[in-house]
Amino acid sequence: MKVHRELAGSLPEFRNAVVTIGAFDGVHLGHRQIIAQLKTEAARINGETVIVTFHPHPRKIVSSVPGDIKLLNTLNEKIALLSETGIDHLVVVPFDHRFSNQPAEAYVTDFLYRYFKPHTIIIGYDHRFGKGREGDYHLLEDFGKQLGFEVKEIAEQLQNQIVVSSTRIRQSIAQNDIATANALLGYPYFFEGLIVEGNQLGRTIGYPTANLHITSEEKLIPGDGVYAVRVNIKDASNSTAFLNGMMNIGVRPTIGGRKRVIEVNIFDFDADIYGQVLQVHVVHYLRGEVKFNGLEELKAQLQKDKEAAIAQLSH
Numbered sequence: 430m431k432v433h434r435e436l437a438g439s440l441p442e443f444r445n446a447v448v449t450i451g452a453f454d455g456v457h458l459g460h461r462q463i464i465a466q467l468k469t470e471a472a473r474i475n476g477e478t479v480i481v482t483f484h485p486h487p488r489k490i491v492s493s494v495p496g497d498i499k500l501l502n503t504l505n506e507k508i509a510l511l512s513e514t515g516i517d518h519l520v521v522v523p524f525d526h527r528f529s530n531q532p533a534e535a536y537v538t539d540f541l542y543r544y545f546k547p548h549t550i551i552i553g554y555d556h557r558f559g560k561g562r563e564g565d566y567h568l569l570e571d572f573g574k575q576l577g578f579e580v581k582e583i584a585e586q587l588q589n590q591i592v593v594s595s596t597r598i599r600q601s602i603a604q605n606d607i608a609t610a611n612a613l614l615g616y617p618y619f620f621e622g623l624i625v626e627g628n629q630l631g632r633t634i635g636y637p638t639a640n641l642h643i644t645s646e647e648k649l650i651p652g653d654g655v656y657a658v659r660v661n662i663k664d665a666s667n668s669t670a671f672l673n674g675m676m677n678i679g680v681r682p683t684i685g686g687r688k689r690v691i692e693v694n695i696f697d698f699d700a701d702i703y704g705q706v707l708q709v710h711v712v713h714y715l716r717g718e719v720k721f722n723g724l725e726e727l728k729a730q731l732q733k734d735k736e737a738a739i740a741q742l743s744h
């Protein structure tokens with residue numbers, strides 16, 4: 430997959446471009462359905478598959494509360510996930526107020542048609558574009574007749590009767606409904622953080638925990654609670670080996686904590702990994718955070734959590 434981060438001057442001439450446009454936050458099962466169609470269509474006409482996405486996320490620019498929205502993917506994660514789907518081109522369009530204020534007609538002629546000369550455009554059932562989201566499938570179809578491109582619409586995707594949408598997945602993760610989120614994503618939700626020092630208390634009770642500092646401000650972190658996780662230490666070896674573990678997200682009422690922390694105890698593991706980046710794949714929600722009467726009670730619960738986590742991770 431070739432990644433293009435600028436429009437003017439640097440885009441190639443695509444051969445029979447089969448294009449889709451969207452935020453693709455999460456690269457979830459609905460997105461994957463569109464991508465599958467893109468590839469089928471491109472194979473049929475010997476064309477190239479092109480995904481057009483925007484950065485920053487359009488909601489960050491047009492939202493009334495800027496900076497408020499948390500996302501499923503950082504740009505780099507999105508690029509990695511899309512790259513695995515086997516498409517030919519990803520175009521990351523810088524999204525700003527000027528771009529968002531283009532009338533829908535100008536968006537089609539001065540942007541879509543001008544840069545991509547599409548053979549076919551495939552969009553999701555709820556895709557909107559242009560100032561005030563005024564452009565839709567029908568407008569695109571009208572332009573297609575004039576300018577000579579095909580437009581195809583993909584119906585909404587259901588998973589266990591739930592409509593697959595980035596918004597729905599974001600809500601599920603924030604409310605610790607990891608089961609729903611993962612089912613709609615098609616993979617376990619993941620995030621990463623830098624391993625920093627904590628109170629060094631964990632090791633004294635037999636459960637050392639890697640405390641994570643999240644460097645991406647936009648990344649959505651699951652709601653408070655205890656989770657079964659798989660982790661990958663992103664060190665120089667670039668190993669993709671996964672280790673099992675359990676994670677707590679919360680303020681740690683038992684030790685009188687106030688600040689929200691994210692910490693992971695890795696099973697069958699013993700090494701100093703301060704300063705490394707840990708990627709955490711959230712597999713299962715185990716329980717809510719509890720205030721215990723002292724460390725002994727907490728320790729007993731941690732043993733139970735570990736057994737529950739191992740049972741979940743062995744599926």
Ligand SMILES: Cc1cc2nc3c(=O)[nH]c(=O)nc-3n(C[C@H](O)[C@H](O)[C@H](O)COP(=O)(O)O)c2cc1C
Pocket residue numbers: 627628629630631632636637638639640655656675676677680681682683684692693694717718719720721727731734
């Ligand atoms: C799987 C797991 C579950 C936890 N559950 C709770 C909990 O329910 N209540 C709580 O106060 N602390 C909980 N903790 C946090 C512990 O209090 C914390 O790991 C310990 O104080 C060590 O902190 P340190 O890493 O900063 O030294 C949990 C930690 C882990 C790893």
Ligand SMILES: Nc1ncnc2c1ncn2[C@@H]1O[C@H](COP(=O)(O)OP(=O)(O)O)[C@@H](O)[C@H]1O
Pocket residue numbers: 624625626627628629630631632633636637638639640693694695696697698699700701702703
């Ligand atoms: N099994 C393990 N799981 C997590 N971290 C571990 C493990 N074994 C060793 N460590 C190391 O120990 C640190 C955690 O120990 P801990 O006593 O909880 O200190 P801190 O409060 O600084 O997190 C981790 O950051 C990591 O470097």
